[in-house]
Amino acid sequence: MWKAINTVGEGVAGYIKEMGRIFLLLLDTVRWSLYPPFRFDLLFQQMERVGVKSVLVVVLTGVFTGMVLALQTFYALKKFGAETMVGVTVALSMTRELGPVLTSIMVTGRAGSAMAAEIGSMRVTEQIDALFAMAVNPVKYLIVPRVLASIVVVPILTIIADFVGIVGGYFVGVIILRINAGVYVANMEKYVKLGDIYNGLIKAAVFGLILSLIGCYKGFTTTGGAEGVGRATTQSVVLAAVIILMADYLLTAVMF
Amino acid sequence: MIEIRGLHKSFGEQKVLEGVDLQIPKGRTTVILGRSGAGKSVLLKHIIGLIKPDKGKISVDGIDITRLGDKDLNEMRKKFGMLFQEAALFDSMTVGDNVAFPLREHTKLKEEDVRGIVAQRLEQVELPGLEEKMPAELSGGMKRRVGLARAIVLDPEIVLFDEPTTGLDPPMAEAIEDLIMKTQRRRGETFVVITHDIQTAFHIAHTIAMLHEGRIVEEGSPEVFRKSSNPVVQAFLARGEEKEVRG
Incomplete structure (x- = not known):
């Protein structure tokens, strides 16, 4: 019994310690992002890697999510004769919730994991030490551009996901399920406010911070060779996904 | 000292x-x-x-x-300059960019001057003309030579x-x-x-x-x-x- 309590306690303590270290890395990242020189070259390079290269996967996720939402809500709303509200439901679900969350989870899988793997293999082959030794701070050189790029790019990807999701919903609702197009769009315009979209984008920026910071942290603290890099990569995806979902609830509770 | x-x-x-x-x-x-x-x-x-x-x-x-x-x-x-055990070259960069890295980070030299210095340093470590190779294409000994070229490129005291x-x-x-x-x-x-x-x-x-x-x-x-x-x-x-x- 004591042993079990001990194990759980150690696990929780370890988790809290890790959160503390991630927070310290965040402070370090903020500090180094304020010191000149500002490396726009590295920032744009990361925006391309995190953003441009994630577009396809985000479009696919967004469009099919919008389509399946339309199908599911049609099934439910038909029971109340409210089929024309399918568009509103799809648009609100996408902009407020699914756009930012699914985009961030996809970017975590694609780019957050790559950050952990790349920085992790640099750590185990002493390339991080080499940066320090060459008087180049690795937080400034590696982490600041990745975190800033993610904060900027995840909201942009979310806008794309929102848009294609709504288009996908329209396709299913109007073309396949034959809901009246005029009413479908009019309801959407009436009930979806700009605030719904903005709040979704704020969430997306926070998720961008979370996924990049955790990817970089896991990479930066990698030990144990190639196996360690694999472990860090997996852990970064799992931890970032869980924290994104937790933060999602908190942000929703605060903002809506 | x-x-x-x-x-x-x-x-x-x-x-x-x-x-x-x-x-x-x-x-x-x-x-x-x-x-x-x-x-x-x-x-x-x-x-x-x-x-x-x-x-x-x-x-x-x-x-x-x-x-x-x-x-x-x-x-x-x-x-300081430092040569690491396995050279710790940046594997995402060419040999030339590796050797040029400290110059680009810490000096305001023109790109052509940087290239000139890199070529000269690679010659000093007996690997002339290897600028475009990637570190993964090099043998262990060659990696260390490139690592040495990178370590001394800024003329460190130690x-x-x-x-x-x-x-x-x-x-x-x-x-x-x-x-x-x-x-x-x-x-x-x-x-x-x-x-x-x-x-x-x-x-x-x-x-x-x-x-x-x-x-x-x-x-x-x-x-x-x-x-x-x-x-x-x-x-x-x-x-x-x-x-x-x-x-």
């Missing part, structure tokens, strides 16, 4: 350095010799501030680097070497040793080399210091070292001779 006084470092329960005292003279090659796991790499990483000691101080030209903050330490590191010949075949190891000696003679910098290979030590050192169980147990020129009556040194010398006979 680098002066190390009473340096202690433990990782968890494991004591690695237990009071290292060592003076590393300017403009000479000092080899720190010790068996694998003796804490040589840990000592070397203290000298460039990659690891903070539990106790003790390290002064470089009179400044105690263990007390410096991040920014000052960064400035201090510009005096160059640190972490096991520069480990894992290389004997002729390649000797070629790297010759290159280290030639580079040191040409520029007269302070070189600090750590190795477990006594042949390397005798070949390149002006001074040898033996690290054993967390302390420096013997120190002196190769001649003095050969005649040392210290049993740890004797055991090491005997192993070295054995290796020579077998090899």
Whole structure:
């Protein structure tokens, strides 16, 4: 019994310690992002890697999510004769919730994991030490551009996901399920406010911070060779996904 | 000059350095010799501030680097070059970009000047024209030469070497040793080399210091070292001779 309590306690303590270290890395990242020189070259390079290269996967996720939402809500709303509200439901679900969350989870899988793997293999082959030794701070050189790029790019990807999701919903609702197009769009315009979209984008920026910071942290603290890099990569995806979902609830509770 | 006084470092329960005292003279090659796991790499990483000691101080030209903050330490590191054990080249960059990296980060030289210096440095390490290759395409010995070119590209006052010949075949190891000696003679910098290979030590050192169980147990020129009556040194010398006979 004591042993079990001990194990759980150690696990929780370890988790809290890790959160503390991630927070310290965040402070370090903020500090180094304020010191000149500002490396726009590295920032744009990361925006391309995190953003441009994630577009396809985000479009696919967004469009099919919008389509399946339309199908599911049609099934439910038909029971109340409210089929024309399918568009509103799809648009609100996408902009407020699914756009930012699914985009961030996809970017975590694609780019957050790559950050952990790349920085992790640099750590185990002493390339991080080499940066320090060459008087180049690795937080400034590696982490600041990745975190800033993610904060900027995840909201942009979310806008794309929102848009294609709504288009996908329209396709299913109007073309396949034959809901009246005029009413479908009019309801959407009436009930979806700009605030719904903005709040979704704020969430997306926070998720961008979370996924990049955790990817970089896991990479930066990698030990144990190639196996360690694999472990860090997996852990970064799992931890970032869980924290994104937790933060999602908190942000929703605060903002809506 | 680098002066190390009473340096202690433990990782968890494991004591690695237990009071290292060592003076590393300017403009000479000092080899720190010790068996694998003796804490040589840990000592070397203290000298460039990659690891903070539990106790003790390290002064470089009179400044105690263990007390410096991040920014000052960064400035201090510009005096140093370091060749890592497996060279630690950035595998996402070409050889040319690797060697140019410190120049691009710390100088405002024009791109053509950077390229000129890179070409000249690669020639010095006997790898001319290799700028466009990726590190993954190079052999272990070539990687270390490129690592050396990168370490000396900013003309540092002090160059640190972490096991520069480990894992290389004997002729390649000797070629790297010759290159280290030639580079040191040409520029007269302070070189600090750590190795477990006594042949390397005798070949390149002006001074040898033996690290054993967390302390420096013997120190002196190769001649003095050969005649040392210290049993740890004797055991090491005997192993070295054995290796020579077998090899």
